[in-house]
Amino acid sequence: MLPLVYHPVYSELVLPPKHRYPITKYHRLYLHLTQEMRIQHWADVRFFQPEPATAAELKTLHQADYIDHLIHNTLPAAKMRRIGFPWSPQLIERTLTSTAGTRLTVDLAHQYGISLHLSGGYHHAHHDFGSGFCLVNDLAFAARHALTLPGIDKVMIVDCDVHQGDGTATLLADDSNIITFSVHCDKNFPARKPDSDIDLALPRDTGTEDYLSAFGAVLTLALAQHQPDLVIYDAGVDIHQDDALGYFQVTTEGIFRRDQRVIQQCHDAAIPLAAVVGGGYRDDHQQLVDIHAQLFLAALAVHQPHRQPTQPGTMSDVQEI
Incomplete structure (x- = not known):
């Protein structure tokens, strides 16, 4: 089965006019998958809906005072500006739900071998502050959770967002059982890039073939060296040549090939894979929408290569959301 994780709250956040964050993309992606691709009519594809994480759960990763101030709207204005969102109850609800969604994606990947989340990738959230549109670090949260599952002793986070996963690196610096691997633009946000376990920093204007060659070689070596029991994959599409914040020159077809390579290598090595859609601006x-959809097309190509969409029928295999 190919489990997909989604909640309508992901796009239910009102932002100021011309805000840089593309808040509607999650709902648009869901509509694309269900109405245009009709992905729910492919064999063994189901949607799952997360329940929000609790403040107590978030405090196992983040500073307790930070979580309390965040939830109760008592963070100093400067810290909210660093996050980049105006505070609202809807912001907190979507943050708690999306964080739980990445955790659910890990649970489903552990059970079925793969799962994809129509949100996630908030890798700029640190222990006691948020940054770059990231309030809570769902990747680190889900990775810690993964280590509590049977048979999972080592987790690798493969972060292909164009921006380095600085919050993930700092949060997990002392976790020897979680390997952080970030491939990103060398001269892009954040200005200060703390060391991940593996950092692949590529120059501005890196194109498709150079990106895939460099990334593929390091990915193969990293998987062979560390032999993770589960991979969390941030499939950010802000590496795209037309992205507003990216500075790379990777094509849509190149993103499909990147995603397919990660999924195929994990599949061939029998490593459960939990993927999030990550950034794109x-x-x-x-x-x-079409660029983020490459992750789902790649998953279908690897896990259901001989299947074709069935005729529209019952929705009995899809959890309505």
């Missing part, structure tokens, strides 16, 4: 949010 355009003023026209609809332009992101």
Whole structure:
């Protein structure tokens, strides 16, 4: 089965006009998958809906005072500006739900071998502060959770967002059982890049073939060296040549090949894979949909290569959301 994780709250956040964060892309992606790709009519594809994480759960990863101030809207204005969102109850609800969604994606990957989350990748959240549109670090949260599951003794986070996963690196610096691997643009946000376990920093204007060659070689070596029991994959599409914040020159077809390579290598090695859609930025949010959809096309290509969409029928195999 190919489990997909989604909640409508991901896009239910009102932001100021011309805000840089593409908040509607999650709902648009869901509509694309269900109405245009009709992914729910492929054999063994189901949607799952997370329940929000609790403050107590988040405090196992983040500083307790930070979580309390965040939830109760008592963070100093400067710290909210660093996050990049105006505070609202909806912001907190979507943060708690999306964080739980990445954890659920890990649970489903552990059970079925793969799972994809239509949100996630908030890798700039640190122990006691948020940054870069990230309030809570769902990748680190889910990785810690993965280590509590049977048979999972080592986790690897493969972060392909164009921006380095600085919060993930600092949060997990002392976790020897979680390997952090970030491939990113060398001269892009954040300005200060703490060491991940593996950092692949590529120059601005890196194109498709150079990106895939460099990343593929390091990925193969990393998987062979560390032999993780589960991989969490941040499939950020802000590496795209038309991304507003990216500075790379990778094509849509290149993103498909990247995603397919990660999924195929994990599949061939029998490593459960939990993927999140990660970053992607355009003023026209609809332009992101097809690019993010490459992750789902790649998963279908690897896990259901001989299947074709069935005729529209019952929705009995899909959890309505």
